[in-house]
Amino acid sequence: MGEEVLTTPQTTLVILLGASKWPRWPDLGDSDAFANSANKVRMYFLDSRKFHLPRENLLDLFDSDASADSIDEAISNFLAVRTTAMAAAHRAATDLVIYYIGHAGLVEENSEYYLAIGCTRGNHPGVSGLRIDALARTVTKSARDLRRLIILDCCYAANAFNAFQAQTGGAEEAALVQAWDGFKDPYPNPHAGTQYPRKGTVLLCSSSRTKPSLFGPQGTEFTEALLYILHTGLASEQQKLSLRLITSLVREYLDLAESKAPRPEVHSPDQSEGDVAAVPFFPNFSFQKMQMRPVRGVEQSRWPKEEKRPGVRAQHYTPSVAPLPVASRQPPRRPYILVVLLCLVLLSGGVATWLALPKTEKNVAHKSVVRKSVVRKSADSRSIQFGFDAARTHWNPDEHLLNATNVTHIRQLWSFTMGGSTVSSPIVAGGMVYIGAFDGKLYAFDASCRSNCQPLWSFATGNGIDSSPAVAGGMVYIGSGDGSLYTFDASCRRQCQSLWSYQTGSSIESSPTVANGIVYIGSSDGKLYAFDASCRSNCQPLWSFNTGNSVNSSPAVGGGMVYIFSQNGNLYAFDASCRLRCQPLWSFPVVAGGINGGGFDSSPTVAHGMVYMAAFDGTVYAFDAICRHECQPLWSFQTGGAIDNSPAVAYGMVYIGSFNNTLYAFDASCRSNCQPLWSFTVGGPIVASPTVANGVVYVNSSDGHLYTFNAACHQSCHPLGAFPLIEGSADSTPAVENGMIYTTSGDLNFYALGLAT
Numbered sequence: 178m179g180e181e182v183l184t185t186p187q188t189t190l191v192i193l194l195g196a197s198k199w200p201r202w203p204d205l206g207d208s209d210a211f212a213n214s215a216n217k218v219r220m221y222f223l224d225s226r227k228f229h230l231p232r233e234n235l236l237d238l239f240d241s242d243a244s245a246d247s248i249d250e251a252i253s254n255f256l257a258v259r260t261t262a263m264a265a266a267h268r269a270a271t272d273l274v275i276y277y278i279g280h281a282g283l284v285e286e287n288s289e290y291y292l293a294i295g296c297t298r299g300n301h302p303g304v305s306g307l308r309i310d311a312l313a314r315t316v317t318k319s320a321r322d323l324r325r326l327i328i329l330d331c332c333y334a335a336n337a338f339n340a341f342q343a344q345t346g347g348a349e350e351a352a353l354v355q356a357w358d359g360f361k362d363p364y365p366n367p368h369a370g371t372q373y374p375r376k377g378t379v380l381l382c383s384s385s386r387t388k389p390s391l392f393g394p395q396g397t398e399f400t401e402a403l404l405y406i407l408h409t410g411l412a413s414e415q416q417k418l419s420l421r422l423i424t425s426l427v428r429e430y431l432d433l434a435e436s437k438a439p440r441p442e443v444h445s446p447d448q449s450e451g452d453v454a455a456v457p458f459f460p461n462f463s464f465q466k467m468q469m470r471p472v473r474g475v476e477q478s479r480w481p482k483e484e485k486r487p488g489v490r491a492q493h494y495t496p497s498v499a500p501l502p503v504a505s506r507q508p509p510r511r512p513y514i515l516v517v518l519l520c521l522v523l524l525s526g527g528v529a530t531w532l533a534l535p536k537t538e539k540n541v542a543h544k545s546v547v548r549k550s551v552v553r554k555s556a557d558s559r560s561i562q563f564g565f566d567a568a569r570t571h572w573n574p575d576e577h578l579l580n581a582t583n584v585t586h587i588r589q590l591w592s593f594t595m596g597g598s599t600v601s602s603p604i605v606a607g608g609m610v611y612i613g614a615f616d617g618k619l620y621a622f623d624a625s626c627r628s629n630c631q632p633l634w635s636f637a638t639g640n641g642i643d644s645s646p647a648v649a650g651g652m653v654y655i656g657s658g659d660g661s662l663y664t665f666d667a668s669c670r671r672q673c674q675s676l677w678s679y680q681t682g683s684s685i686e687s688s689p690t691v692a693n694g695i696v697y698i699g700s701s702d703g704k705l706y707a708f709d710a711s712c713r714s715n716c717q718p719l720w721s722f723n724t725g726n727s728v729n730s731s732p733a734v735g736g737g738m739v740y741i742f743s744q745n746g747n748l749y750a751f752d753a754s755c756r757l758r759c760q761p762l763w764s765f766p767v768v769a770g771g772i773n774g775g776g777f778d779s780s781p782t783v784a785h786g787m788v789y790m791a792a793f794d795g796t797v798y799a800f801d802a803i804c805r806h807e808c809q810p811l812w813s814f815q816t817g818g819a820i821d822n823s824p825a826v827a828y829g830m831v832y833i834g835s836f837n838n839t840l841y842a843f844d845a846s847c848r849s850n851c852q853p854l855w856s857f858t859v860g861g862p863i864v865a866s867p868t869v870a871n872g873v874v875y876v877n878s879s880d881g882h883l884y885t886f887n888a889a890c891h892q893s894c895h896p897l898g899a900f901p902l903i904e905g906s907a908d909s910t911p912a913v914e915n916g917m918i919y920t921t922s923g924d925l926n927f928y929a930l931g932l933a934t
Contacts, residue, residue, distance in 0.1 A: 183373075184417065184458045186229045188271040190259055190323075191222050192236045192252060194292065194307070195279035202299035205280060209582055214278050214330075214400055215239040216581065216872055216889045221407060222274075223829045225785055225845075226574060228460065232829050232846050234259060239278065242295045245307045249315050256319040271375075272458065273320045274328065275312075278400075281331035282306075290336040292329075309337045317378070317447075324453045325378040326420060330399050332389040334382035335442050373457075374450035379420055381443055388439040398438030402430040410462035417457035424454075560649030560691045561606035563910070564823060564866070567692035568735035568783040571825035571832075571910070576870035578916030579932070581887045584873050585898040587918065588933060591630045592926045595620065597641060600908035602688075602865075603919040603927070606648035607667050609633075610912075610919055611655075612927055613642030619655050619663070620927070621673070624915065630929065634673045638663060640684065643778075644698075645731075645910075649691035650710055652676070654698075656685030662698055662706070664716075677716050681706065683727075686778060692734035693753055695719070697741075699728025705741050705749070707759070720759045724749065731823075735783025736802040740790075742767070742781060748790050748798075750808070763808045765800070767792045784826035785845045787811075789833075791820040797833055797841070799851065812851040816841060818862070822910070827869035828888050830854070832876075834863025840876055840886070842894070855894045859884055870913040873897070877907035883920060883930070902928060 197211035219237065222230040236255040238248055260270045280293040284303035291297075291306035298305040316325055329337055383399035384390045391398045406426045411418060418426075424443045431438055445452050564571045579587070596616030603612040610622040617640055620632045639659030646655045653665040661678045662685065682702030689698040696708040704721045705728055724743035733740045739751040746768030749761040767790055782789045788800040795816040800808055818837025825832040831843040838861055841853045860880030867876040874886040882899040902922035911920035918930040 184272050184324075184456065187231060187234075187268055188263065189228075189230060189274065190234050190236075190256065190270055190272070190320075191230055191274045191276065192255070193219060193239045194248070194275065194277045194294070195239050196293060196295040196297075197240055197279075199280075199293060199295065199297055199299075201305070202293070202297055202302070204299055205293070210397075211278055212240065213580065213582055214397070216887075217404065218276055218278065218400075219889060220828050220872055221404065224574075224827075225829065227408070232844060240295055244296055245294060245305065245311070248294060248307060249311060252312075252315055253319050260320075260323075270320075270323055272324045272326065273316070274326045275316065276328045276330075278330050281329070281333065281336075283333070283336065290333075292331065313337075322376050324374065324376055324456060325447075326453065326458065327378065327380045329380065330383040330390070330397055332384055333386055334384050334390075335380075335386045335444065337380060337382065373455070374448075374453055376447075377445070377450055377453040378447040379443065379445045379453040381420055381424060381441060383441050384439040385442055391436070391438040398431065398436050399427070399441060402427045402434075402436075402438075403441075405430060407459055408462065410460075415457065415461050418459050418461045419455050419457050420459075421452075421454040423459060560647065561604055562647035562649070562690055563602050563604070563645035563688035563731055564733070564780065564782070564825075565868075567690050567733070569690075569731065569733040569780050569823055570782060570784050570827060571823065571866055571868050572827035573868070573870040573913055576913050576915070578871075579873060579913060579918070580871050581873050581889070581897060583932060584885050586932055587898075587900060587930045590917075590929050590931045591626070591628050592928045593620075593622070593630060593632070594925050595927055596925070598923070598925055599642070599921050599927070601642050602645040602910040603912040603921075604646045604648060605912050605914035605917075605919065609648075609667070610929075611646040611648065611653060612909075612919070612921075613644060613646065613655055613657075614925075615641035617641055617657065617659075619646065619653075619665075621653075621669075624917070626929075627931070633670050636663070636665070636673060636675065643684075643686035643729075645688040647689040647691050647696075649696075652710070654689040654691065654696055656687060656689060656698055656700075658684040658686075660684050660700065660702075662689065662696075662708070677712070677714050679706075679708070679716060679718070686727075686729040688731040688780075690732040690734055690739075692739075695753070697732040697734065697739060699730060699732065699741060699743075701727040701729065703727060703743070705732065705739075705751075707756075719756055722749075722751070722759060722761065729778040731778075731780040733781040733783050733788075735788075736786070738762075738783070738788075738802065740781040740783065740788055742779060742790065746792075748781065748788075748800075750788075750805075762805050765808055765810070767796070767798055767810075768794060779820055780823040782824040782826055782831075784831075785829075787845070789824040789826065789831055791822070791824060791833055793819050793821065795820055795835060795837070797824070797831075797843070799831075799847075812847065812849050814841075814843070814851060814853070821864050822866040825867040825869050825874070827874075828872070830888065830891075832867040832869065832874055834865070834867060834876055834878075836862040836864070838862055838878070838880075840867065840874075840884070842891075854891050857886070857894055857896065859896075859899075864908045866910040868911050868913055873913075875911045875913060875918065877902075877909065877911060877920060877922075879907055879923070881907065881922060883907075883911060883918070900930065 198207040199205045222228045263270045290309045294307050428440045443454050445454050565573050595614040597614045599614040601613035608624050610624050613619050617638045618635045620635045638657035641658040644656035651667050653667050656662050660681045663675045663678045681700035684701045687699035694710050696710050699705050704723050706718045706721045726743050726745035728743050730742035737753050739753050741749050746766050747764045748767050749764045779791045786802050788802050790798045795818050797814045798810040799812050816835040818835035820835050822834050829845050831845050834840050839856050839858045841856045859878040862879045865877040872888045874888050876884050881903050884899050885897040903924050907922050909921040
């Protein structure tokens with residue numbers, strides 16, 4: 178087969194098809210679940226910590242109101258334009274993924290299988306729907322030299338096989354793939370010399386030719402399981418997993434969960450160069466073989482006991498009894514059609530948390546089943562700090578309860594009046610919530626508390642606290658206005674005292690950052706300090722560097738570098754491996770002439786191979802993170818208002834707020850002349866940094882509201898909701914964890930928001 182062609186996100190094209198509403202077919206009824214599913218599929222492919230598909234390689238036709246002919250033309254044009262452009266850039270396309278979410282059916286007269294799109298009419302679905310044979314012709318013609326992976330989450334999905342078989346002339350393989358036999362012997366590592374086909378077609382079908390798919394209000398069983406596998410991976414040495422192996426894992430997942438959903442099938446209608454289903458394609462987020470406890474009589478599970486990769490929370494596959502109503506959408510009895518209704522909701526983050534759900538929507542014939550759910554357990558070993566991680570991305574990838582659909586239903590669950598207002602941002606780690614206040618105290622709450630909550634303990638420092646806590650390695654770190662860095666045992670639950678403290682030369686407003694065994698923190702004495710994180714008493718800095726002006730910004734660590742902003746107007750970059758007498762590798766004056774004690778505290782963010790920085794003059798800067806000498810910004814943008822918060826980066830987007838009352842959103846893949854994809858003006862200045870979790874962007878405004886936006890929005894975006902707190906300054910960045918939002922407002926109160934149940 179010649180030279181092997183490996184799969185990469187940069188050489189992959191993805192087309193998202195389907196619909197969540199059918200205005201010309203009212204009997205189907207609108208479905209928020211379908212829209213949520215499409216959103217989560219989209220985020221998986223675009224997420225830099227998941228598949229990391231370049232945004233320009235995605236054609237999003239979900240919920241398009243275009244006709245079937247127009248959609249067919251859009252697919253042809255997209256494939257022609259992108260394959261040509263990628264070839265010209267010496268990055269030729271190798272793979273095409275088509276993911277369909279929605280209803281599907283058979284036309285009764287000729288048994289033609291069609292996919293329902295937004296403009297499909299109930300009286301003529303075969304004409305107005307997207308016929309599977311037409312899609313097969315277009316795909317095999319326009320992507321003839323690519324590997325084609327077609328994923329259909331719809332009832333009776335395996336009926337699509339005939340259409341693709343007719344285009345390729347391949348022979349049908351066995352309909353079902355055995356759950357355990359599929360991966361007894363792992364497929365060879367692609368780097369070991371095994372050759373894989375350059376082209377061909379494989380279909381992953383959520384159901385057989387004769388079975389409908391099951392779903393609940395929150396989504397389909399199939400996509401739930403598929404995304405769990407994609408986010409979790411397999412405990413093996415394989416860097417990528419084939420579609421056939423993933424299907425086997427999905428089937429095993431459904432077996433262990435005792436789900437009544439149909440088991441997915443893999444069909445390979447075109448094997449002229451070999452079976453595309455065997456090509457290692459999806460990233461495997463577990464690289465080491467780990468022992469699992471027995472689950473339901475299975476002697477040893479294939480699931481990883483813990484995720485070792487950065488950014489993936491440790492977890493166990495732990496079934497728990499939680500009733501979940503699911504539904505089977507049977508076809509409406511019409512003289513011309515056999516319609517089957519499919520739904521899919523896919524889980525963002527890496528593990529499914531099932532709740533007891535309300536009754537499904539009207540017009541859905543359903544039956545309840547009792548299934549087992551998977552509950553994710555928190556990983557206390559991860560370092561959690563201001564901005565969530567050491568790179569200050571302000572993105573929590575482990576939140577799975579609050580989402581773009583239910584976040585509008587949040588309410589205040591409890592509040593606590595502290596002895597002073599706060600600009601400190603809360604941190605949730607190890608089952609605890611930590612926050613500092615201007616009364617000089619660090620407060621610690623039980624994160625499981627849902628009403629009438631009081632601190633488990635508090636500790637009084639010698640002055641007000643601007644700094645936000647960091648939790649890592651069983652330790653809690655926080656700076657104080659008295660100039661000291663304080664440390665506490667994270668396992669302490671009452672009457673906690675500092676294990677050790679270090680007095681700098683002035684007050685500390687910077688928040689500590691813990692990465693690679695080092696604790697970094699800035700001080701108003703102008704220095705950046707670095708401490709050994711393993712130290713437990715009488716600790717002294719490993720090194721410090723004097724910038725010559727206050728360092729109120731919080732350090733960001735990523736890509737082997739440490740970045741810090743000084744009040745002298747310079748952004749500094751240090752080698753993170755340095756342990757003694759460290760000097761910056763480079764610096765850049767983001768503010769000419771310095772700030773002269775203006776008190777602006779914006780911190781850098783490291784993500785997508787970039788370093789993002791904002792300055793008090795309202796300018797957003799982006800630097801290449803691989804730069805090590807005389808670095809200049811790749812692009813900058815002037816917002817027109819001062820900026821005192823830090824950029825948030827998630828799902829391929831960069832979010833930043835400004836004193837001109839506006840939240841801006843940029844494409845993170847942009848490298849020059851970058852302009853906002855969208856912006857939205859709220860009722861007051863945005864001082865706090867945005868937070869992103871499970872497809873939702875959270876931002877506090879000084880108008881007293883917590884605003885939420887859909888992270889999937891890329892143009893003309895409006896808030897999902899604006900939760901009223903209290904009129905006044907809101908300088909604290911909200912923390913989102915386990916279905917809870919912790920935040921402050923312009924009063925002395927610390928607020929906990931969440932769903933009623």
